[in-house]
Amino acid sequence: MEYSPITQFIVDQNVPAQTMALLLLLPVVATLASFFRQVVGIKAFGIYTPSIITFALLAFNPNGLKYGIAVFTSVIFIGMVTRYILRRFRLLYLPRVAITLSVISFAMLGILILGGSFNRTGLAGVSIFPLLIMITITEKFVAVQIEKGTRAALILAIETLGISLVGYFLISWPSFISFILAYPWTVLFTIPLNVLLGKWTGLRLTEYLRFARVLSQK
């Protein structure tokens, strides 16, 4: 791989190229999330969740996608079922989320054991942190579920996964990583780009759909 002098300098200071690449990719992923929000109109759970899920998916590699999506959907699903069961007990917010997290942790453990007994160790081989990240997004999900209902929370979860997938494909694309390592300064362009996005007052793409009836007025 061809390094730029900047990259070479950083690597010479004993910073692993991998770490550097990830740090430089974070602004790119974050910009992607802000683009999706302001121009496309896909909300997701803010900017932190889609970004962190993107990197969690990457950390699931080599089988990142398959296991990542499976873990994401099962976390959301179990979170939903648990909330449904807990509703009748009328618990306060934090204890309720704590129980939800516990149930999801047990379920994950169960899935790992099940996978092990079928000799599918791909998932068990994954480092614990991406798994924990996925589990903690439950809080976001439950919070939205309480405020805006299950339907809205599900839509936001799907949107989050969507943005994360786009981000995942971008940052796991070898030519793109090579490009970033060869021209690391290009990442600085995300700042003026975000300034533009931050001043963008046009309609979002989803708003063209939402207001279709008003737009087709004579």
Added chain:
Amino acid sequence: MFALLKNSRELLGMNERNLTYVRPLNKRRGREFADNKLIAKRLLRKNGLPVPALITRIRTHAELENFNWETLPESFALKPNRGFGGEGILIVYGRKRNRTDAWVKASGSIVTTEDLKAHIRNILDGSFSLTNTPDIAFFEERLKLLKLFKPYAYRGIPDIRVIVFNRVPVMAMLRLPTRDSDGKANLQQGAIGTGIDLATGTTTSAVVGKSHIIEYVPKTRLALSGIRIPYWNEILRIAVESQAVSGLGFLGADIAIDRDRGPVLLELNARPGLSIQIANLSGLKSRLNRVKGLKVKTTERGILLGKNLFGGEIEEEIEELSGKRVIGSIEKVKLIGKDGKEIIVDAKIDTGADSTSIDTELARELGFGDAIRLFEDRIAGKDVLNELSKSERETLFSGIPDLTDTIPVKSSHGTSYRPMFRIDLSIDQVIIPAKVSAIDRTGLEYPVIIGRKNLRKFLVDVSK
């Protein structure tokens, strides 16, 4: 395509709402004010604006434990101080009979003191507040539904959202709770929103949920357009004055109409939703641009500006000149039958017809069932028009109660004879005594056609 581009420049999107209006115009103080219902309530009342009366508030868990439940009135609304989107609101309609510790909700389900306590604990812990921070719970008077809105609202109180900018009301919508919205007047939760003509306070088009256009109240024949909202000027005045009190430059005021008290200001929104544009089939951006930079000195001037800029004022002018009211080719008409029985239906205003006719089924509902049965029995297949002379007909139909006249009707099946009854029509709030014939109109689009004889006081605008 050209229209689409032009229209997209008239619409206000989320980005622009936040960047151009909410952020620069609604400063922290104003947003605090809008988000804190108790502070807003106190200040608005001090400035002479009508708000729902506060019964009591509960600030801490200790206050909750020591609370005397006997002091609560028969009915009330329990709300979180910093709630949003109508979440966390619990409304009870009365005490359960023979019990001091239970109340009844609109759905008929029972709420006990324990339920209320659990709900208040959740409020205090911040489950419904904007940032999940601890909150205050309060009880306030329950508003009573206006009779006019009864057929349109499902278990809840409709309210009127008015967007005010620069002291000018720029757009308004009536929000009707539905079964889907569980009695809440919140569009995101599935309520109906109807656009309002700012000049007259009459509803125009309607949307259900976030973007689905509808014409009738779901599963009924009740049209959502043409509802004339009472106290319209007062509603606009409250909305505009609340802007001055709140310090918000761009706001959505929610105003409900109480059966006894009239318009009452429910809530102020520093970030009003954008679906109001779909309900009105019109863009906010172009309206805001027209108001921007104007120096509006008084509330009255602001209201006048809003009405003239964004209302169908021409119609009112014609009405003033001719002394006749302008109605459309389809109007909502109230039929007042025997013993004051009232039915509201959509009627076709037909200047080609001589007299008014209504569907037989409607005539039965209006209390003429017996008369129609007798009439049919006596005709019993006879060709009344050709076989009988005038005097024979008169004897045949004599003694039928409520029958005021008869009328020959030509149709593809030949001629027939129909009964006529005397009822009152209420068209555009004018009462007109009328002689109407009862005819089988099943399968036809409108159950009533209003003919020339009853249209002398009106001008018909076919584009309406």
